[in-house]
Amino acid sequence: MIQAPRHYKTQLAVIGSGLAGFATSIFALERGISTAQVGSTGAIAYTTGYLDLLGSHRHCLLDNPWSGLDALRDEEPNHPLSRIGNDDIRTAFVQFTKTLSEMGVGYTRPGESNLFALSPAGTTKPTLSVPSTMRSGVEAGKSSVNAMIIDFEGLKGFSARELVANFKASWPQLSAMRLGFPDMESGSQVYPEVMARALQVPVYRERLAERIKTVLGGAEAVGLPAILGIHEPDKVHAELERLVGVPLFEIPTMPPSVPGIRLREMFEQAFPARGLTLVPQQKVERLELSGGGATLYLKDNYGDVVIETQTTVLATGRFLSGGLKADRHGVRETLLDIPVSQPASRMEWYRKDYLDRRGHPINRSGIEVDARFRPLGNDQEPVNERLFAAGVLLAHQDWIRQRCGAGVAIASAYKAVEGVAAMLVNAA
Amino acid sequence: MNRVDANGIETFETEVLIVGGGVTGTGIMRDLALRGIHCLLIDRRDLNAGASGGNHGLLHSGGRYVYADADTAAECRQEGDILKRVAAECIDECGGLFVAVEGDDADYAGRFPECCERAGIESTTLTPAEAKGLEPSLSDKVFAAYVVPDATVDPFRITLENVNHAQQLTDSIFLPHTEVTGFEIKEGVITSTLCRNSHTGGARRILAQQIVNAAGAWAMDIARLAGCTDVHLLYSKGTLIVSNTRVAGGVINRLRPPGDGDILVPGGTISLLGTTSDNVDNLGDIRPTVEEVERNLIEGMAMVPCLRDTRFIRAFSGVRPLLMAAGAGADGRKASRGFVLFDHKDQGLVNFATVTGGKLTTFRLMAERTGDLVASRLGNDRPCRTATELLPSGDAVRWTEPGFAPRFWYRRQDPADMILCECEMVPQSAIDSIVASAPGAEKQMTLQAIGIRSRVGKGSCQGSFCSIRVASYLYDRGVYDSSKGLIHTRDFVRERFKGIRPVLWGEQMPQMELAEALHCSLFGLDYVNDDGPSEDSGSIQEPS
Numbered sequence: 001m002i003q004a005p006r007h008y009k010t011q012l013a014v015i016g017s018g019l020a021g022f023a024t025s026i027f028a029l030e031r032g033i034s035t036a037q038v039g040s041t042g043a044i045a046y047t048t049g050y051l052d053l054l055g056s057h058r059h060c061l062l063d064n065p066w067s068g069l070d071a072l073r074d075e076e077p078n079h080p081l082s083r084i085g086n087d088d089i090r091t092a093f094v095q096f097t098k099t100l101s102e103m104g105v106g107y108t109r110p111g112e113s114n115l116f117a118l119s120p121a122g123t124t125k126p127t128l129s130v131p132s133t134m135r136s137g138v139e140a141g142k143s144s145v146n147a148m149i150i151d152f153e154g155l156k157g158f159s160a161r162e163l164v165a166n167f168k169a170s171w172p173q174l175s176a177m178r179l180g181f182p183d184m185e186s187g188s189q190v191y192p193e194v195m196a197r198a199l200q201v202p203v204y205r206e207r208l209a210e211r212i213k214t215v216l217g218g219a220e221a222v223g224l225p226a227i228l229g230i231h232e233p234d235k236v237h238a239e240l241e242r243l244v245g246v247p248l249f250e251i252p253t254m255p256p257s258v259p260g261i262r263l264r265e266m267f268e269q270a271f272p273a274r275g276l277t278l279v280p281q282q283k284v285e286r287l288e289l290s291g292g293g294a295t296l297y298l299k300d301n302y303g304d305v306v307i308e309t310q311t312t313v314l315a316t317g318r319f320l321s322g323g324l325k326a327d328r329h330g331v332r333e334t335l336l337d338i339p340v341s342q343p344a345s346r347m348e349w350y351r352k353d354y355l356d357r358r359g360h361p362i363n364r365s366g367i368e369v370d371a372r373f374r375p376l377g378n379d380q381e382p383v384n385e386r387l388f389a390a391g392v393l394l395a396h397q398d399w400i401r402q403r404c405g406a407g408v409a410i411a412s413a414y415k416a417v418e419g420v421a422a423m424l425v426n427a428a
Numbered sequence: 429m430n431r432v433d434a435n436g437i438e439t440f441e442t443e444v445l446i447v448g449g450g451v452t453g454t455g456i457m458r459d460l461a462l463r464g465i466h467c468l469l470i471d472r473r474d475l476n477a478g479a480s481g482g483n484h485g486l487l488h489s490g491g492r493y494v495y496a497d498a499d500t501a502a503e504c505r506q507e508g509d510i511l512k513r514v515a516a517e518c519i520d521e522c523g524g525l526f527v528a529v530e531g532d533d534a535d536y537a538g539r540f541p542e543c544c545e546r547a548g549i550e551s552t553t554l555t556p557a558e559a560k561g562l563e564p565s566l567s568d569k570v571f572a573a574y575v576v577p578d579a580t581v582d583p584f585r586i587t588l589e590n591v592n593h594a595q596q597l598t599d600s601i602f603l604p605h606t607e608v609t610g611f612e613i614k615e616g617v618i619t620s621t622l623c624r625n626s627h628t629g630g631a632r633r634i635l636a637q638q639i640v641n642a643a644g645a646w647a648m649d650i651a652r653l654a655g656c657t658d659v660h661l662l663y664s665k666g667t668l669i670v671s672n673t674r675v676a677g678g679v680i681n682r683l684r685p686p687g688d689g690d691i692l693v694p695g696g697t698i699s700l701l702g703t704t705s706d707n708v709d710n711l712g713d714i715r716p717t718v719e720e721v722e723r724n725l726i727e728g729m730a731m732v733p734c735l736r737d738t739r740f741i742r743a744f745s746g747v748r749p750l751l752m753a754a755g756a757g758a759d760g761r762k763a764s765r766g767f768v769l770f771d772h773k774d775q776g777l778v779n780f781a782t783v784t785g786g787k788l789t790t791f792r793l794m795a796e797r798t799g800d801l802v803a804s805r806l807g808n809d810r811p812c813r814t815a816t817e818l819l820p821s822g823d824a825v826r827w828t829e830p831g832f833a834p835r836f837w838y839r840r841q842d843p844a845d846m847i848l849c850e851c852e853m854v855p856q857s858a859i860d861s862i863v864a865s866a867p868g869a870e871k872q873m874t875l876q877a878i879g880i881r882s883r884v885g886k887g888s889c890q891g892s893f894c895s896i897r898v899a900s901y902l903y904d905r906g907v908y909d910s911s912k913g914l915i916h917t918r919d920f921v922r923e924r925f926k927g928i929r930p931v932l933w934g935e936q937m938p939q940m941e942l943a944e945a946l947h948c949s950l951f952g953l954d955y956v957n958d959d960g961p962s963e964d965s966g967s968i969q970e971p972s
Contacts, residue, residue: 046942048950061955121914121951123961156846157896162903166911166961188843254896255946319937326933328722347718350932354925355918355954400949
């Protein structure tokens with residue numbers, strides 16, 4: 001049976017299902033704009049769950065991202081975050097984390113300074129907001145309390161002894177313990193996602209809590225790899241904490257990790273309930289721009305999908321998500337072949353030292369936008385007045401080294417939606 | 429053997445000190461050990477840190493040299509035959525082709541069979557269609573093709589086996605990270621060799637009856653430290669690129685005077701395309717460049733067009749130590765690939781010898797000649813046995829072979845023996861065995877040292893993920909108990925990047941973005957200093 005293509009009409013189409021895409025949909029729904037979101041969720045499973053605003057500037061890790069942004073505006077006026085005021089960034093961040101919390105993954109409220117969040121290597125990273133399940137780890141590290149990190153037999157790449165060894169100087173009261181996870185003690189490999197799904201079942205929480213209590217000793221807080229449930233992690237966390245009797249905190253594992261999977265599944269479940277047309281995991285095959293908006297063509301398991309939209313936000317990410325592609329001769333934007341600002345030749349893409357704190361020039365390649373976050377063509381004019389862009393696809397930022405990925409995603413999504421809203425009002 | 433003197437200097441005694449842990453130095457170590465002689469082998473870095481680890485692993489049929497250097501060609505053929513017999517486990521007899529493509533000199537190509545015959549190298553003429561049948565990836569523009577008995581050899585495996593065997597035979601020792609700083613000489617005799625431990629900075633003194641300089645490209649420097657001015661080397665840097673898959677079944681050589689991108693060599697599950705040749709003035713900071721990669725690729729595509737779309741995962745460079753004969757020009761490609769053994773008698777020394785030049789294929793012969801000289805100087809009249817004695821295989825030295833780790837793992841059927849390197853399927857037990865007993869194993873072994881002794885970091889992720897898993901495992905095992913493991917991880921990914929950098933395009937870009945996010949954004953390796961996580965992280969700084 002040949003099915004007719006499903007046809008949607010919408011005010012806004014969001015292309016991309018990473019943080020920027022989801023942030024765009026959140027802000028658009030908030031404004032009552034009818035929205036369809038498409039595009040694969042490739043990279044979101046790789047996030048640690050930490051939401052960075054600006055963690056590094058001038059080769060230093062930042063305590064205060066807001067004053068860092070002020071300095072950034074002076075030194076890097078083209079940086080996407082330099083083009084957005086602190087008030088807008090703050091509003092966007094607060095609204096985004098509040099919505100995530102309402103949807104079922106609690107986040108700390110963005111404050112005046114960065115939190116130093118724990119990494120599985122026993123280092124810390126400056127970030128603005130962390131999942132509620134990770135909050136007490138930040139506090140425990142800061143005040144260096146008597147705490148215990150627990151790892152599990154068969155869990156690769158997460159070593160409690162490694163955390164303890166690397167935190168030794170700043171956190172001497174930290175100890176390490178290895179446990180078997182209930183019903184997964186055969187010695188063979190265990191996977192965080194499987195453990196997380198198990199912990200949604202009360203009996204597993206009870207059994208794990210018993211094991212933790214027998215080794216707890218005098219520890220006043222317990223750190224675990226991020227395995228506290230996929231859905232309703234805050235409930236799983238609160239329950240386990242109650243059973244163990246001391247604050248518990250999660251530490252991200254190597255990607256793809258549970259906090260990223262959580263966000264992906266939460267978005268996919270919560271958005272349709274909020275009226276979003278979501279066609280996730282599918283790549284847009286073709287996008288035709290016109291004076292009145294755009295038409296998107298894609299396919300999913302049920303056949304062809306055609307979306308007619310009045311405005312579009314491109315949030316397709318960089319190389320990892322497929323928004324940019326590089327061959328030996330240069331970098332291209334994959335959907336519309338929008339000009340990509342980039343170094344003159346491949347010889348200049350990467351510096352000699354991998355870990356050079358200045359970062360690599362290629363990381364700052366991307367598309368140029370105007371003040372309303374509309375991509376620019378070769379003539380420096382918007383490619384289309386109804387096409388906007390958000391996220392790390394934008395040029396002049398280094399989300400990895402500046403620790404600003406979520407900041408760029410959320411704040412530029414906020415501005416792009418502002419532009420979309422203005423366009424829809426004018427057109428009405 | 430090893431004692432610490434009153435000044436805190438570690439002192440070692442041996443019959444023969446060998447400087448240089450490449451294939452030649454380790455070959456000499458085994459040669460001498462087979463004659464019952466105790467050796468101490470040192471390297472300023474580690475095994476195969478120079479050209480022995482920076483080549484295409486080709487066991488030359490000799491075909492490449494039949495035009496210009498029939499002696500070297502014949503030497504390659506003979507040595508190739510011997511190694512195929514005594515070190516069969518380290519060798520893949522994949523065969524090779526010499527092909528000329530449209531635009532290449534037809535006369536030059538046509539003379540190939542007669543030149544081979546003169547050097548005693550077997551060659552078979554194929555039609556272009558037959559060649560394409562044998563190697564479907566060949567260009568349609570091939571007009572001449574000849575089969576030769578090329579093969580490949582795993583230079584890491586050979587080196588590790590050499591050391592392992594010498595250890596078994598005479599308790600000979602390998603000391604990595606030991607750099608020669610000077611020699612004490614009395615009346616034409618080197619009485620002691622002064623060294624520095626490049627990890628700890630500590631001084632080491634080695635008392636040996638004979639000293640052999642097998643430092644490859646560094647041989648001229650070592651000879652000069654002993655006051656010898658007779659060794660003249662030309663440094664020729666060569667760059668190769670490594671593909672993610674095996675592009676061809678056998679070796680494919682371009683049949684024209686040597687140039688960039690004229691050889692494609694299989695290496696287990698991958699292929700190597702090389703090789704550039706550029707003279708360099710010094711040996712510091714040798715790394716492959718984007719420009720060298722392009723040169724290899726553009727030439728290589730003429731021979732094997734699918735290289736245009738092949739995924740490359742790494743490039744690397746080595747420096748060929750070429751012997752400068754008096755009056756010879758400075759063209760690295762025309763310089764002799766032969767080797768020379770200097771007895772330094774005319775330099776007034778009686779217990780010092782230098783061997784350099786040569787090729788991977790002829791390392792055994794270099795070791796034999798050197799062994800003969802050194803043994804006779806020690807009054808040892810036992811003959812060389814390396815041409816007939818099979819190279820044994822040790823438990824801790826098999827992990828460099830592509831495909832060995834997965835075979836071992838599947839056979840063992842132990843689900844608790846978890847795979848740490850997922851690209852090359854290296855299990856925990858491999859790491860245990862290497863850390864416990866591989867040649868040159870140390871208490872807090874670096875990830876680079878483990879990489880040299882295994883396939884860790886050799887797969888498509890180039891160590892981005894496995895380095896972290898291996899480090900975590902070593903923390904679990906108590907091998908690391910400080911930020912040493914984090915520093916080793918940092919050093920490992922930084923070193924691997926040297927090779928990744930010039931082949932970053934296409935499918936490598938998403939991988940690099942993920943790796944950099946993991947290493948920098950999450951782990952903060954860009955803020956890890958030599959004494960651990962930098963004070964910048966943890967203690968908090970305002971922008972000033």
